[in-house]
Structures are given as C-alpha cells and as structure tokens.
Amino acid sequence: MLLFHMALAAVAVYSGLIHLESIYYGHLDLDERPLYKIPIISELSDEETLLLFVTVIFLLVTYVIRQMNELKLVKLNMPVVPCTLPFLGTAFQFLTNTPWDLMESWHRKYGSIYTFKLLGRTCVSIEKPEHLKIILQSKIQNVKKDVHFAYKPFLCILGGGIVTSEGESWMYQRRKISGALKVDILETIPGATLGAVQRLMSKLDRCAENGSSIDIAEELRHLTLQVISETFLSLDAQESDTNFATMYLPIVEEGNKRVWSPERQYMFFMPSFWKHIFGIQRLNAYVSKLITDRWALRNIENKKGSNGDILDKVLDHFEKENPGRSLCSRSVRQLRDEFKTFMLAGHETSAAMMTWTFFELMRRDEIKRMIEQETADVFGVKDWKNGKGKSGNLLNRNDLPSREELSKLILSEACLKESLRLYSVVPVVMRQISKPVQVENHIIPKNTSVTINIQSVHHNETYWPNPMHYDPSRFTQSKIPDPYTFIPFIDGPRNCLGQYLALLESKMVIALITQRYDFKLVNPDFAREGCDPRHRYIVPISPKNSLDVTVSKKILA
Numbered sequence: 001m002l003l004f005h006m007a008l009a010a011v012a013v014y015s016g017l018i019h020l021e022s023i024y025y026g027h028l029d030l031d032e033r034p035l036y037k038i039p040i041i042s043e044l045s046d047e048e049t050l051l052l053f054v055t056v057i058f059l060l061v062t063y064v065i066r067q068m069n070e071l072k073l074v075k076l077n078m079p080v081v082p083c084t085l086p087f088l089g090t091a092f093q094f095l096t097n098t099p100w101d102l103m104e105s106w107h108r109k110y111g112s113i114y115t116f117k118l119l120g121r122t123c124v125s126i127e128k129p130e131h132l133k134i135i136l137q138s139k140i141q142n143v144k145k146d147v148h149f150a151y152k153p154f155l156c157i158l159g160g161g162i163v164t165s166e167g168e169s170w171m172y173q174r175r176k177i178s179g180a181l182k183v184d185i186l187e188t189i190p191g192a193t194l195g196a197v198q199r200l201m202s203k204l205d206r207c208a209e210n211g212s213s214i215d216i217a218e219e220l221r222h223l224t225l226q227v228i229s230e231t232f233l234s235l236d237a238q239e240s241d242t243n244f245a246t247m248y249l250p251i252v253e254e255g256n257k258r259v260w261s262p263e264r265q266y267m268f269f270m271p272s273f274w275k276h277i278f279g280i281q282r283l284n285a286y287v288s289k290l291i292t293d294r295w296a297l298r299n300i301e302n303k304k305g306s307n308g309d310i311l312d313k314v315l316d317h318f319e320k321e322n323p324g325r326s327l328c329s330r331s332v333r334q335l336r337d338e339f340k341t342f343m344l345a346g347h348e349t350s351a352a353m354m355t356w357t358f359f360e361l362m363r364r365d366e367i368k369r370m371i372e373q374e375t376a377d378v379f380g381v382k383d384w385k386n387g388k389g390k391s392g393n394l395l396n397r398n399d400l401p402s403r404e405e406l407s408k409l410i411l412s413e414a415c416l417k418e419s420l421r422l423y424s425v426v427p428v429v430m431r432q433i434s435k436p437v438q439v440e441n442h443i444i445p446k447n448t449s450v451t452i453n454i455q456s457v458h459h460n461e462t463y464w465p466n467p468m469h470y471d472p473s474r475f476t477q478s479k480i481p482d483p484y485t486f487i488p489f490i491d492g493p494r495n496c497l498g499q500y501l502a503l504l505e506s507k508m509v510i511a512l513i514t515q516r517y518d519f520k521l522v523n524p525d526f527a528r529e530g531c532d533p534r535h536r537y538i539v540p541i542s543p544k545n546s547l548d549v550t551v552s553k554k555i556l557a
C-alpha cells in the first residue's frame, strides 16, 4: 500500500514538472520541445494535474501519519477506540454525543484504560483508582496540565493565573494563596454566605407571595459570585450583581460555546466575536482598577489589610516579598489574572453543585425532613431573614453558630457530595505527559494527553453499587470512600484549593434554604424518568435549560 502511494506520488510530481516544463517550452514548435513526456498524464490540463498532485500528496501524508500513529498505539499496549478519519479521529463521535458519557461508555466497553485519537492527538483515558493515583501524584515536571487542549477558550480569563500556570510561577502562586484559601478565608465565608442567603430569601419570599417562578440555577450563580466577590475583593452585592456579573458571565458563556465550536474564535465578521473582545477588555480594565485603587488606598491611608479580604492578603504578601517596590503594570496584570481565575474557579462550580442538590431534594421529601431537623439542631428554628438576634438587630453574622457547630451539618454536606458524585460537575480533567510514565504494564509516552475520567470512576459499580441512584447515605456513614474513588476536587499537588470554602458555603445554603422553602419544578418533565436534565457539554455540568421553580414558604415550628 505504501509503495502504491509512493508510486502515485512520484507520478503526480513528475507530471507536475512536465506541466511546468510545457508552460516553459510552450512557445516552441513541437519538434523543438524535449522528448521525455509521459503519455496520458501529460495530456491532462493544468487544473487536473494540480488536483492529482494535491490528492496524492494528501493521501501520502495521511497514510504516513496513520502508520506512525498506529505504531504508537501498538506500543501503548491497550485497547484502541476504532476510528477511521485521519486527524479528526473520534471528533464526530464527540460532537454527536455527550462527551463525558461517551468516554464513560468506552470505559465500560474497553476496560479501565484505553486510548483514542482526537484532532491529531493520542489520548489515554483512565478511571482505575491505582492508575489515577499514579498520574495525579506524579511529579509536576513529568505530568503537566493540558492547558491548550482543556482551557484554551478560557485563557482570556485564566491568563497566567494559578489554574493554567506551571513550574515556578505555579509554585509561587500556590504557596502565596493556599494558606489564605484553606484557613483564613473560612472565617469570613459564613458571614458572607449568610448575607447572600438573606438576599436570596428576599427574592424567594416575593416569589412565594406573588406565585411567580424563579430560575434557581441562575440565582445560585449570583449567590456564589456575591460570596466570592465579597471575600476576595470586598465588593458589595449590588456591585457583584450589576457590574461584575454582567461583565463576567457573557465572557464565560462565549468561552463555553467555543469549547465545542472552536471556529467561533476566528469568526471576526460576527458581532459576538467583537462583543467578546471588548467584554474581555472591559473586565481586565475593571479588575486592574480594583487592584490599583486598593494599592493606592493602602499607601495613602496606610490602612494595610483593613479590608481583611484575599486582595489585602495578596498585597501584604507582595509588599513583604518586594519591600519598597511599587506595583508595576506587569504585577498588576499578573494579579488581575489571578483574581479573574479565582472568580471563575470559585463560583460556577459551587453553584452547579448546589443546583443539582436542590434538584434532587425536590423529589425527596424524606431527606428534606432530615435536613430540616439537622438545620434546627445547628441553626435553631429562627427566621434568618426577618428575625431579631441577640443584639436586638436583625439576625446577622454575629448570631451564626461557630465553625465547630457548622461542621455538624453532616447530611447537608453528604447531599452535596452525592451530587458531586452523581453529576460530577467537573467530569474530566486533562494532563499532558512530559516524561514517559509507567501505568501498570503500559508506558505512556511523552506528549500523550491523559484524561482523568472523574465521572467514570464516580459511576463505576465496583466502587459505587447502584451508581445512578442518588443516595446521600453513602457519605453519612463513618466509612470514608476508598482512595481515588471520589475525586470531584481531584487529588495530589494540583488539587482544588477552594474545596473547603465551597463545601462550607454550600452546606449553609442547603440547610437554611431547605429549612424555610419548598420548591416545585415548573416543568416536571425535566425530572421525568429517562430525561437527561444536563447540558450536553457545558462545564461545570449545568442544567440544559433554566431550572424554573415555584416557591412556597414553610411555617417554622
């Protein structure tokens, strides 16, 4: 076959030369032209020769690439997902299915490790805890993030922030922020969450009174953005909802569209292309101004750290590391990317986790009653919207239970974890191998993309009996899941820095809202058996339509 292609290519190249030659000698009489011509091919027109030439070269190149790829796949020594298309590989299957379900179904068919081709890449998908551990615990220099494959449409937000950085820059950012996110911020989260919950309660009360419906998924997105904006940048709710959300959310929406329609990034003739560019510029200018204003304020008023938010902590760190230095535009750009990253990483994921939890609770009265009981034990039976606290003022952050008390919201947390398992709001993460890694008897070569298949291990019957059934009791019993069978925040050196924050904030929301309201889906078909409510490709996994609910207020007894 290879010989045939090469012979064909040689003929095409030769005929191309003859045509060039005939153009060159065209003005000469027939008997003056050279004799070495190939009959038939030399009779072809210029266009026909060009077509033949291009076709043969294309066939030759694709053949050689396929041979090389197959050689590589044979070396991988694992099941291969069949595909016939050169370069595109399995792309059409991804476009016509839910990508995460497709990859999960391949695990069921081919086993715990398999390889597939996608857009010229060799990918290996893994779901077995032992394999996950090897890849996730590998040295950072051997296994890197597959930034351009996984995060490309969001690079306009993530820039050089922690999620997309590597090496020294990543280590520096992680060191700088991890203490603040794992410890300091947890002190301020309950207060900020209560404020956001009270604002949501105002809206829900209105809906309960006038019978109108509300998109609970959208409201939870606003709530989590408010909490992040307050704790990271000291923005008030008004600023978060009007300025930040209106600038930020359309950029995220366009990024999501570009994941599976990458051609959108080149469609400069579409208004959405320019809207996206101007939107990014506006957001960059806005976040940069927040940083420079704060820096100026700290220096004028000498009020260092008076806001007590993450921005203050990061600026404290900057001053300590660079005594006497001012904040140059490069540092502002870097900090801007870091804060845009936190906003993106920190609000949509938590909102999605809560959305699916409310969605499941709407159909589970018994679990709701148990949550009400648990909430009453921890928060008391109070009207957290209009009730008065110890000081005689409306209940506020000073009236909240202690962190230790909040840790008793075991069922609320279990419901959230079960949603993370069942819906796997981040269904896969990607890694790029930069030094060959051995996984059992497979050597995964350099430049291979590895899919950490979070959804697939969460749905694997071996580790989770009856996996498609929503059952929070999996997380209430004293038994903790086996290592690497529950990895919504992944594990290892690049694990999620916001997991404690997300769970603390979200269990308060689930507890306080469930204590006070009942929700009913406006479109019950959404929860019908066999109906898949998830959007096909948006990550974090969100409902495919708005999640409109009607609201009724409970009588607190």
Ligand code: HEM
Residues within 6 Å of the ligand: 145, 162, 163, 164, 174, 342, 343, 345, 346, 347, 349, 350, 353, 425, 426, 429, 430, 488, 489, 490, 493, 494, 495, 496, 497, 498, 499, 501, 502
């Ligand atoms: C339910 C909520 C959340 C889920 C399911 C989640 C999930 C994840 C996952 C899977 C990763 C790894 C991504 C990768 O390796 O490509 C990650 C990383 C990260 N997450 Fe979260 N996350 C959540 C909430 C948050 C929150 C609230 C924050 C706070 C700002 C946050 C900050 C981060 C950061 C900074 C990283 C990057 C860590 C690094 O690369 O060193 N996350 N998260």
